[in-house]
Amino acid sequence: DGTPDITELPYDSVGSLIGVTNQGYITGFDYYTLFPNLTSIWNCDLKFYDKNWSLQNVVEVKSKLHDSHDTVDMSVNALKASNDFGIFGVGNTGYKASNGWNYYVWYGQINPDDGITVWDTLLPYGPSGQFVASKKNTIITVGSIGASNTGMLIRKINLPSIPFQTEFVSDEQDIPGKVNQPQVTVYPNPSNNYYNLESGKRIKQVSVYDLRGSLIMQKRIESKRSRVQLESAGVYLMRIEDVDGNITTKKVVKW
Numbered sequence: 110d111g112t113p114d115i116t117e118l119p120y121d122s123v124g125s126l127i128g129v130t131n132q133g134y135i136t137g138f139d140y141y142t143l144f145p146n147l148t149s150i151w152n153c154d155l156k157f158y159d160k161n162w163s164l165q166n167v168v169e170v171k172s173k174l175h176d177s178h179d180t181v182d183m184s185v186n187a188l189k190a191s192n193d194f195g196i197f198g199v200g201n202t203g204y205k206a207s208n209g210w211n212y213y214v215w216y217g218q219i220n221p222d223d224g225i226t227v228w229d230t231l232l233p234y235g236p237s238g239q240f241v242a243s244k245k246n247t248i249i250t251v252g253s254i255g256a257s258n259t260g261m262l263i264r265k266i267n268l269p270s271i272p273f274q275t276e277f278v279s280d281e282q283d284i285p286g287k288v289n290q291p292q293v294t295v296y297p298n299p300s301n302n303y304y305n306l307e308s309g310k311r312i313k314q315v316s317v318y319d320l321r322g323s324l325i326m327q328k329r330i331e332s333k334r335s336r337v338q339l340e341s342a343g344v345y346l347m348r349i350e351d352v353d354g355n356i357t358t359k360k361v362v363k364w
Contacts, residue, residue, distance in 0.1 A: 128190070128221050128275040134159060136221045136275050137320070153185040153198075155224035156322065162348060164322055168224025170198060172215040172231065178204035183215070190277045194268045195220050195227070202231070216266055221275035228269060293349050299362035306335045310351040317361075318346045339363045 128136040135158040157166040174181050185200040196219040203212035218228035294307045306312060312330045315337055319325055325345065328337065331352070339345065339361075347359045 128277045130222060130275045134165065135162075136224075137322075153188075155196075155219070155221070157224070158322060162316070162318055162322060162346075166224075170217070170219055170224065170226065172202045172213075172217060172226070173229045174202050174204050174213070174215075174231070178206075180205040182210070190221070191268075192277065193270050194218060195271050195273055195275075197266075197268065218268055218271065220271060220273050221277075222273045227271055293351075293357040293359070295347060295349075295359045295361060298359075299364055301364035302338065304337045304339070304347070304361060306330075306337060306349065308333050308349065308351055308357075310353060310355070312349060313352045314350045316348040316350075318348065320344055320346065 130136070137156050137158070153170040155168045155170060156164060157168075159165055170185060172181075172183055175183070181202065181204050183200065183202040185198050187200070188196055188198045190196050198215075198217045198219060200215055201212060202215045203210045205211075213231040213233065216230050216232070217226045219225070220227050292309050293312075295304050298304060306315065311333050312335060314327065314329050315335065316327045317325045317337070317339065320343075325339070326337075328335070337347070342363050345361050345363065347361050349357045349359065
């Protein structure tokens, strides 16, 4: 029905939406959450990784004003993923002219395969861009209008379908290419101290990344069981490689 299957992170956590293409490449974008159902992103980038978590490409999400003005300011107030429509975004954008800054609200449809904005429209400045409802082929946003923020403005956006290969997943075991691999267990999760690792085959190496793709720690093991400790609170991706080269990725939360 076009509804994405994505795990929501706590509103006070740094997080990232992850999608995996059929070719094994990963698409992600970083954000921080201010309020329920509302994300705020400045100069948003879509990041593409290979299966070894090496950064391959970074594409800036931008509105059509970037192509016609030298000085453009843009923020992304909300992003939503859809199995039919790619990544749909809304935010504020403006350009500087002789009469000062001119602001608009932008609505963009972004192809998660390459990060290109394939559909974009600009409307007079007004709503905050907070998603309140979503159905097939429909996005509804609501926001305050006027200097006193006493009015409400609702917009209903009908999206065209676009073809793309990225598949959004909520469980790392759903990633294409993960079938018939030995079961790997990480517990407890969340944890405020240690994570116990158990695998059907001897684990060769464990690597831990933050959601910006930076390597936090790496540990060689050569055992079916081990223990990993993380220092700082946050959300991490744990990449576990066994002696046969099978790779399992787990999302772990540190209190």
